[in-house]
Amino acid sequence: MKIEVVQEDITKIKVDVIVNAANSSLLGGSGVDGAIHKAGGKEILEACQHIRNRQGKCKTGEAVITTAGNLPAIKVIHTVGPVYNKGNKREEKLLENCYKNSLFLAKENNLKTIAFPNISTGIYRFPKELAAEIAIKAVQEHPILEKVTFVCFDEENYKIYLNKVILLVK
Ligand code: ADP
Numbered sequence: 001m002k003i004e005v006v007q008e009d010i011t012k013i014k015v016d017v018i019v020n021a022a023n024s025s026l027l028g029g030s031g032v033d034g035a036i037h038k039a040g041g042k043e044i045l046e047a048c049q050h051i052r053n054r055q056g057k058c059k060t061g062e063a064v065i066t067t068a069g070n071l072p073a074i075k076v077i078h079t080v081g082p083v084y085n086k087g088n089k090r091e092e093k094l095l096e097n098c099y100k101n102s103l104f105l106a107k108e109n110n111l112k113t114i115a116f117p118n119i120s121t122g123i124y125r126f127p128k129e130l131a132a133e134i135a136i137k138a139v140q141e142h143p144i145l146e147k148v149t150f151v152c153f154d155e156e157n158y159k160i161y162l163n164k165v166i167l168l169v170k
Contacts, residue, residue: 001139001143001144001145001146001147001148002146002147002148003136003139003140003147003148003150003165003168004147004148004149004150004165005149005150005152005158005161005162005165006149006150006151006152007151007152007153007155007158008151008152008153009035009151009153010032010035010036010115010117010151010153011035011036011038011039011040011071012072013072013073013115013149013151014072014073015073015113015114015115015147015149016073016074016075016106016111016112016113016114017065017068017073017074017075017076017077017106017109017111017113017114017115018036018068018071018073018075018076018077018114018115018117018151019063019076019077019078019079019102019114019115019116019117019119020032020033020036020076020077020078020079020117021033021079021080021081021117021118021119021120021122021124022048022058022078022079022080023080024057024058024059024060024080025052025057026048026049026051026052026057026058026064026078027045027048027049027052028045028048029123030123031122031123032117032122032153036071036076039070039071040068040069040070040071040076041069041070042069043067043069043070044066044067044068044069044076047066047067048064048066048078051064051066058078058079058080059080060080060081060082060094061079061080061082061093061094061095061097061098061101062079062080062097062101063077063078063079063080063098063101063102063105064077064078064079064105065077065078065105065109066078073115074111075106075109075111077102077105077106077114079098079101079102079119080098081094081095081098081119081120081124081126082094082095082120082124082126083120083124083125084120084124084125084126084127091120091126092130092134095119095120095126095131095134095135096134096137096138098119098120099116099119099134099135099138099139100138100142102114102116103138103139103142103144103145103148104142104144106145107144107145111145112145112146112147113145113146113147113148113149114145114147114148114149115148115149115150115151116135116139116148116149116150116151117151117153118131118132118135118150118151118152118153118157118161119131119135121157128156128157128160129160132157132160132161132164133164135150136150136161136164136165136168140168150165
């Protein structure tokens with residue numbers, strides 16, 4: 001499985017499925033969530049509302065899949081990252097679950113290439129270095145797709161990922 005790192009806006013990435021760092025309401029929010037709904041159009045929100053009506057909120061660490069609306073991707077996986085609170089509330093395990101469950105859901109849907117944002121490292125305040133370690137390890141332990149793209153938005157995350165992924169290739 002190929003792993004790549006780019007610095008980009010995830011709404012512009014052309015892969016089979018992009019992952020959204022959603023909140024448990026599934027009804028949109030700020031940050032990457034807002035950007036995905038804005039660029040993808042109302043079809044994504046309608047699909048999220050449908051899921052909400054069927055199953056209620058999405059639990060932290062779990063993932064659901066919808067259309068990608070107007071985005072270049074085919075599908076969007078919405079996963080709910082943990083809010084970081086001193087690291088004593090199973091946040092690390094829950095963040096790992098976000099990556100694992102998204103990979104499994106992509107596989108189940110016959111999708112081969114996936115792009116992840118840096119889940120929980122924005123408003124949810126997860127330490128970036130630790131979040132990157134968890135993300136890369138989770139992906140390496142489950143090489144079930146053809147390609148994983150880590151899409152970093154800010155320079156700090158981009159540098160962290162570049163270092164870790166390059167180290168890994170050597
Ligand atoms: P969370 O609530 O999970 O912390 P945020 O959206 O606040 O979610 O931040 C998660 C990460 O997504 C942050 O690293 C932020 O820089 C990044 N991000 C924000 N907008 C975009 C975008 N358009 N494309 C890719 N990543 C983005």
